[in-house]
Structures are given as structure tokens and as C-alpha cells.
Amino acid sequence: xxxxxxxxxxxxxxxxxxxxxxxxxxxxxxxxxxxxxxxxxxxxxxxxxxxxxxxxxxxxxxxxxxxxxxxxxxxxxxxxxxxxxxxxxxxxxxxxxxxxxxxxxxxxxxxxxxxxxxxxxxxxxxxxxxxxxxxxxxxxxxxxxxxx
Amino acid sequence: xxxxxxxxxxxxxxxxxxxxxxxxxxxxxxxxxxxxxxxxxxxxxxxxxxxxxxxxxxxxxxxxxxxxxxxxxxxxxxxxxxxxxxxxxxxxxxxxxxxxxxxxxxxxxxxxxxxxxxxxxxxxxxxxxxxxxxxxxxxxxxxxxxxx
DNA sequence: CATGCTAAAGATAATTATTATCATATCAAG
DNA sequence: CTTGATATGATAATAATTATCTTTAGCATG
Ligand SMILES: [Mn+2]
Ligand SMILES: [Mn+2]
Ligand SMILES: [Zn+2]
Ligand SMILES: [Zn+2]
Numbered sequence: 001x002x003x004x005x006x007x008x009x010x011x012x013x014x015x016x017x018x019x020x021x022x023x024x025x026x027x028x029x030x031x032x033x034x035x036x037x038x039x040x041x042x043x044x045x046x047x048x049x050x051x052x053x054x055x056x057x058x059x060x061x062x063x064x065x066x067x068x069x070x071x072x073x074x075x076x077x078x079x080x081x082x083x084x085x086x087x088x089x090x091x092x093x094x095x096x097x098x099x100x101x102x103x104x105x106x107x108x109x110x111x112x113x114x115x116x117x118x119x120x121x122x123x124x125x126x127x128x129x130x131x132x133x134x135x136x137x138x139x140x141x142x143x144x145x146x147x148x
Numbered sequence: 149x150x151x152x153x154x155x156x157x158x159x160x161x162x163x164x165x166x167x168x169x170x171x172x173x174x175x176x177x178x179x180x181x182x183x184x185x186x187x188x189x190x191x192x193x194x195x196x197x198x199x200x201x202x203x204x205x206x207x208x209x210x211x212x213x214x215x216x217x218x219x220x221x222x223x224x225x226x227x228x229x230x231x232x233x234x235x236x237x238x239x240x241x242x243x244x245x246x247x248x249x250x251x252x253x254x255x256x257x258x259x260x261x262x263x264x265x266x267x268x269x270x271x272x273x274x275x276x277x278x279x280x281x282x283x284x285x286x287x288x289x290x291x292x293x294x295x296x
Numbered sequence: 297c298a299t300g301c302t303a304a305a306g307a308t309a310a311t312t313a314t315t316a317t318c319a320t321a322t323c324a325a326g
Numbered sequence: 327c328t329t330g331a332t333a334t335g336a337t338a339a340t341a342a343t344t345a346t347c348t349t350t351a352g353c354a355t356g
């Protein structure tokens with residue numbers, strides 16, 4: 001788990017920049033740093049955590065900017081919010097289809113892929129409900145570290 | 149969707165009462181009302197929403213009691229918290245295995261069952277991560293009502 | 297490469313969601 | 327009915343997120 005090293009960062013940054021241009025979003029220093037930090041994070045950080053990490057390099061950034069920027073990115077489909085059981089929102093820049101395991105003890109979130117599931121058709125009753133845009137699996141359990 | 153009328157309420161209340169006794173939880177008026185309200189709700193209400201509904205019948209109840217009681221119930225496995233993308237926690241008393249569809253427009257949460265999925269084995273990599281206790285699917289999309 | 301328009305950032309404060317503290321009330325055992 | 331432990335309600339605190347408003351800085355244009 002979590003050993004799939006993220007696609008090359010420089011490539012992601014280039015794509016990010018052009019996506020901003022396309023979406024009429026200004027490519028600011030803050031946005032670049034927030035995106036970069038999230039893109040290289042493997043732990044699905046919350047806004048507060050991202051803020052702490054970015055502050056080291058960019059001490060003038062405000063927490064509010066992090067929140068607003070994440071919301072903007074999400075709206076434009078540049079990042080996504082991870083479904084969780086806690087009250088704090090968690091984010092990721094990895095947009096490739098994958099799923100999550102959450103440790104109910106330490107709150108860590110890890111990725112896993114399951115193409116077999118991705119290819120399966122949803123049960124018929126779901127079609128009546130409306131139009132599904134994302135299929136996420138959220139496993140909950142106790143990670144190896146927490147199980148000691 | 150959502151047409152599976154909840155198992156008979158009286159039965160749920162009886163089971164709830166004996167579960168409380170077994171767990172050394174006092175069977176208070178408030179706990180009964182909170183559980184009853186949640187058991188008959190089909191919409192996975194947040195604490196605030198439950199509070200509003202219960203207040204009509206029990207005007208002296210406090211929001212804090214609702215929060216504490218839900219936390220207690222959850223700890224004892226009497227109810228569960230629904231994974232969501234929003235910052236407000238949502239709950240349900242239905243403990244039978246099932247999954248959720250979330251409307252990203254109106255925030256409504258509906259149930260669906262998928263025994264085919266429930267019986268499938270998880271991919272091998274997950275076993276290395278730790279011990280999984282719950283497998284939830286969270287579909288995100290636009291419900292028929294919101295799609296107009 | 298200066299100028300000006302406009303979106304974005306930062307400071308500040310306000311909301312919203314949830315949790316803690318503590319005095320009083322209530323459950324349930326004897 | 328008395329008693330002792332627990333739960334509740336009042337109050338206040340904390341955590342998470344969002345709004346307002348002034349200043350700053352992308353970036354298009356000449
Ligand atoms: Mn992920
Ligand atoms: Mn449900
Ligand atoms: Zn853990
Ligand atoms: Zn809807």
C-alpha cells in the first residue's frame with residue numbers, strides 16, 4: 001500500500017499550470033505551492049496540515065488562502081476531497097481512479113486500486129436514483145501499525 | 149431507492165433497550181427518543197437535524213445531549229456514522245449491510261444494497277494494510293430530483 | 297517594461313460544528 | 327424510599343470553515 005510513488009511532480013505541475021490557464025485561474029505563487037505540496041503528499045492531508053507544511057517555505061501564507069484555494073481547485077476538478085468519517089476534510093491531488101482504507105484508530109488514509117471493482121456495473125436500482133459520477137470504496141479498519 | 153421501509157420500530161426499540169442494559173447504559177428518556185427518531189429517519193440526519201426533530205416532542209433536550217448520545221451509541225455499535233464529503237457528521241440506526249449514494253447538489257444520502265459486492269473478496273494488497281472491519285461504497289452523483 | 301484592470305491574498309472577524317466542565321436531576325439497585 | 331453512579335442541561339470553550347474588506351500582484355495591453 002502507498003508504495004506507488006506519485007507520477008513525476010514536474011509533469012503534474014506543468015499540467016496544473018495549463019489547467020489553471022484553461023480555467024481562467026491566475027497562476028499565483030500560493031496556488032503553485034499549495035498544489036505542489038498536495039501533489040507530493042501521500043497522506044491525504046487536511047487544510048490545516050497543508051497550511052503548516054507550506055508555512056515553512058512560505059511563512060506569509062494564510063490558512064484562509066489554503067481553504068479557499070482547495071475549494072477552488074476542487075470546483076475545477078483539479079483535486080478531490082476524500083470521503084471520511086471525521087469532521088475534518090481531507091484532500092488529494094491524485095485524480096486517477098483508486099480507493100481508500102481508513103484506520104479508525106490513527107485516522108491515516110491509504111490508497112488501493114481495484115480495477116475489478118471499477119469495471120463492474122452498479123446494481124440496477126442505482127440507475128433510478130440519478131446520475132453517478134464517482135464510485136468510491138471506503139474501507140474502515142485498524143492499520144498494521146495501530147494493531148501493534 | 150429508499151423504499152425499503154425500516155424494520156418494525158417497536159422491535160428495534162426493544163432490541164435497543166436490551167442492548168443498552170447489556171452495555172451498562174442507562175435507558176433514559178432522552179436516549180430512547182434519540183434512538184427512536186434516528187431509527188425512523190430515512191435520511192441519515194446530522195446531529196443538529198435530529199435535535200430539531202426531537203425538540204418538538206421533548207423541548208428541554210439539549211443539542212449537546214444529542215451529540216454525546218450519538219457518540220455513545222456509536223461507540224457501542226448501536227448506530228453508525230455515514231462516510232460523507234461534507235464537514236457535518238451524518239448518522240443512521242440501520243446496521244444491516246448496505247451502501248450509500250450521495251447527491252453532490254442537495255446533499256441527500258440514499259441507501260442501496262449490493263450483495264454481489266459484499267461477497268467479493270478484497271484485493272490482496274489490502275490484507276497487508278491491516279484488519280478491515282467495514283466495507284462501504286460511497287457513490288457520488290446528482291439525484292433525479294436535482295437533475296430536474 | 298510601465299500601466300491598469302481584476303482576481304486573489306491576507307488580516308480580521310464571524311459562523312458553524314463539536315466537545316468540555318460542572319452543578320443538578322434521574323435511573324436503577326438494594 | 328434511599329442511595330450512588332451516570333446522564334443531562336446550562337454554560338462556555340475549542341475546532342473547523344467561511345465571510346468581509348482592504349491591499350497586493352497576475353497578466354493583458356500599449
Ligand atoms: Mn487517495
Ligand atoms: Mn444508510
Ligand atoms: Zn492506524
Ligand atoms: Zn439532489
